[in-house]
Amino acid sequence: MNEDRLSGNWKQFKGKVKEKWGQLTDDDLDVVEGKRDQLVGRIQERYGYGKDQAEKELKEWEDSNHFNW
Structure with missing residues (x-):
């Protein structure tokens, strides 16, 4: 996915990310600005999750929202 499209998708999904991980x-x-690995890290920090848990939640969210990085 090119950077312009990723940036546009990120702006669209940013609110949904905030709804999921308030x-x-x-x-x-x-x-984070659309960088998946940085989002995983921030979820880990804020929620005290291990990397596997943060990855699992993010993957489930991506699948349910049809989000592609």
Whole structure:
């Protein structure tokens, strides 16, 4: 996926990410800016999850929202 499309998709899904993981701040989401690995890290930090748990939740969210990085 090219960067323009990823950026556009991120803006579209940013609100949905915040709905799912409400402990993420706007600053967190600005830093992540569509980078999957950084989102996993922020979810781990905010929720105290291990990497496997954060990856699992994110994968389930991606599948349910038809989000492609």
